[in-house]
Every structure is written in structure tokens, then in C-alpha cells.
Amino acid sequence: MSLFSLVTGRPGPSGFGSASTAEQVTEGIDATNLTAVITGGASGIGLETARVLALRGAHIIIAARNTEAANEAKQLILNDNETARVDILKLDLCSMKSIRAFADSFNALDLPLNILINNAGIMFCPYKLSEDGIEMQFATNHLGHFLLTDLLLDKMKNTARVTGIEGRIVNLSSIAHLHTYEGGVRFDNINDEISYSDKRAYGQSKLANILHANELSRRLQKEGAKITVNSVHPGLIMTNLMRHSALMMRILKVFTYIFWKNVPQGAATTCYVALHPSLKGATGKYFLDCNEIAPSAFARDEVLAKKLWDFSNKLVKSALNS
Template structure:
């Protein structure tokens, strides 16, 4: 009983202390300002969770630069409302919505079939959607929700779109996969024999695990692409603590405090999106330079586990097996 309580409480304490540290850093530093980016006419971009928050700001900026942007999300009403706002602001914007529920592998496959049926290229994939601190539960396919949505759903989406991404890239204009990460990956751990967090469940630990898995996947994917000589890069981006609905599942007293603190200390969605847009569009990140872990427009060292070759390969192979891709 004591061990179970400790397994639930300690990850929460660690995550909230990390959040406090991030807030203090943000308080004493200026948010990253996105420099002018080149036009994206003729480029096609997919942004998961692009109907609100950081994703919406990424879609909005991409559309302003002339890209054809597809929002992948599970809330059609929200997605269409986002499109209306963007088109009111930029009359020439090319933005559309395709239903995508990352908690359903069938939905992911259906999304990819619909996209591929259009015969479009794909120049940028932004894996932005996610859940945080949701109650214990399972996805449609039986996976723990954080692991299933934040990691496995995006793994499958990326895998199924890899050929299109590779075919759309070329020397000097690589295609890019951008994973919206979190500093929470630094306190995560991956138990390959318990990826569904069945033992002593903690939503805080499960979230951190899913973000670490995402960072590991990004690193391994980039290595695989570069060793294969493909014109496609993969990176992870930490946008910082941003005032979005992602934090709505915090412990109630903290949530009430957070709503006031967020307005003062959290970054705005547009400020958070700047780091994502830099990774997706900056000419300085062309080719092999586009890999790695980024925050505030700078390359940073990810958690040491991200570089563990045995863990990277084991998680990669386990994910392929879980998704029936081998």
C-alpha cells in the first residue's frame, strides 16, 4: 500500500517541481521571437491538434506564408471554426480539416488513406496534439491514454506517411517531422515491460513516460533517415509552459492557481508556436542540422536516455510490434 502511494505521489512532486523551475526560467528570460521565414507556396503541411492552442498558431502562420495546411483533429467543430478565423484574416489561406483521433489506430489509418487519396506531397508533419494528466483509461486499442495518444498514435501516423515525406523532400529542401515535446521528458522513464503503466498507475508518470518515448522516437527516426540518405529530418521541440487547455487536468487547487499564474508567467500560444515554426521552417535547420532537441530557437541536450542506443532500438522494435508493422 505504501509503495503504491509513493509511486503515485513522487512523480507528481517531481513534475510540479520541474514546472516551477521552468516557470522561473521563463520569468527571467524573454520569449523566443520568430525571425522572418521564407514563403511556403506549394508546400503541404499537416498539423495534428491544429484547432486550438499552439497547433492553431502554427497553422495560422503556415497559412499566412502560403502553405496548404491540413488540420488533423478529433473535434470537427473546433477545426472548422479555426479555419473560418484564419480565412477571415488571410483570404488566400488554404486550410482544411480531416478527422483524426489519435486514440484510435483505425482513425489514424483512415486519415492517412484520405490524405494519400488526394495525391498531395507532404513537406512538413507537426506532431502537436496530446493529452496531459488524464484519468487512468485505455484507448480504443487498449493502450494507456498518454502512451497511446502522445506516442503510439503519432508513431503510426508518422510511419504511414514516411514514404510521402521522403518523396516530397529533395537536396536543399528536406521534408521535416517536428514533434512537439516537453521538458517533462527529462523526468520520464520507459519500462519496456510495462508501457501501459499497469503497475501503480500515476497520470504524472505516464505523461512523462509518453514524452520521453516521443523524444526517443524523434532521435531514432532522425538517425534512421540520415543513415538511409533520405531527404527528411526529424526533431523534437520544447515550446515551454504555454497557456493552453493542456493543463486543465491539474490537481484542482493548482488548476485554480494556474489560471491566474498562466496569465502572468506562461507563454502565449503564439509565443510557444514560434519555437515549433522555427524547427519546421528555418533554413538554418536544413538537412542533417534539422535533427536534435530544440527550445527557444536553440539546440539543447535532451535527457540522457534519449541517446541510449539499446533503449532507442528496443522501443522502436517494440512499437512496430505493438502496431502490427513488422
């Protein structure tokens, strides 16, 4: 997609562009036989994704740490569509204990799982460690989703096998993956506070979202599992994500307003990648404005992706055993 298309909303090869909304890109799609888990589905892009997938008939599980906000989100969706199927399960991605509890609760529901949208995220927060002692943006944005995906994968594989319907995993990344630490991921000092940069730590976590999607995609292809894994940049949308940088973002928006989207446009790429039939079999790809583009060289680096996979496994194992 060119800068011209981004600003004007001119559709790309998919027929959609930056001005397309989530409703437009899913128009006419019947998702009544699908179940989707959406992390962070109580606000922003995740809520709009939940609303539109529910509008197309999917059974939605909103995975949220704030269940009060999630209940309000559910009510909003039901106000729009009284037949929407929406359930809420508690999930705190910066706690491995909470992620395991979520997976146990979800599995106990004995539902199928066709779509997993790893959407929740935090941005530019001051240095902090998670409950498991891992730098917060890496822990929440990447590691939490890494563990969650792993715990839900058997269910997804089984659903795809039994139903014959392709499963889809969508990781919400960001163009911010371009602005990371030297070397991409700080394997040797992931928790270093002195050299911590809130911006680079966010970029690192968003790079990790793409590397995770690509490595998982390769592994699933090797196994012959009928599940695709892709990552997306939703665009620039004013949401609660900006809570740690609200003033800076408001000022930035004044000078760059032509690049910003509203929330329905911001949820379009996620919904397109999660539902659109033209993407059947498309996996290990990165999308912006509903069109595939190439991410950074780090994001395309298979060695880095494998290294991150092993590193993440090690972190998860040591946290769960401590």
C-alpha cells in the same frame, strides 16, 4: 538557454528567445511551395502553428478528431488571411483504425507532403485504455504519432526526392520528459493500472516523442532521405491541455508566472524548427525557445530509442492484427 534568458526573453544563439512569437521567427520566409500536416491543429499551439504556416503561404492540413472545432479553427485562420489554404481531415490518434483512415484519405488527395507536425497531445488524464487497449497518454501522444509518421513517410520521402526540398518532421515533446518512470519507458508493464501515475505517464510519452524523433532521424540519415526529424519543448502555455489539471495549473501559474508564455510565443519553436532556413540539415535535435539544448540522458540513449522503436512496432502490429 539560461534561466535568465527564459525569464527575460533575451535571444539565444539563433537570434530568437522565449519572447519570440511564431510570426517573428518566420518573418520573410516563403512557404508557398510547402504542404504541412499538423495534428491537433484545431486549438492551442497547433492552431497558432497552422495560422502562421498558412500566413507564410503553406497549404495546411489540420488533422483533428473534432472536425467541428477544426472548422471553426479554419474560419479563424481565414478571417485573418482570406487566401490561406487550409483543409481538414479527421484523425483520432488513440485509434489505429482512425489513423489508417486518415493516411488513406490524405494519400487519396494526391498532395505532396513537406512538413509533418506531430503536435496533438493530452496531459495528466486519469488511467484509461485506448480503443486498441494501450494506456491512453502513451497511445495518443507517442504510439499514434509513431504509426501516423510511418504511414506518411513514403509520401514525404517521395516529395523530398521529386522536389529536392528537405522534408521536416517536428515532434512536440515537453520538458516533462524529465519526469518519467524508472528506466524511462515501462516496456514490461506499459498498461499497469496499480502503479499508474498520470504525471509520469505523461513524462514517459513525451520522452517517447524525443526517442522516436531521434531514432527516425538516424534511420533516415542512413537511408540518405532528405528529411529531418527534431523535437521541441514549446514552453509553458495555458491551453486546453490543462483540462485534467486546471486548478493545479492555475495555482502553479500564480507562483511561476514569469516562466509562462502566450500562445503566439508557444508556437514559435515549432514554427522555427519547421520553416527556418538556418536549420537546413539539422536533425535529431531538441529545441527550447528556438535554440538547441540537450534533453535528458534517457532521451539521448540510443539503445533505449531502438528498444522503443521495436516495442512500438510490435504494439502497432499486434493491434492492427487483432
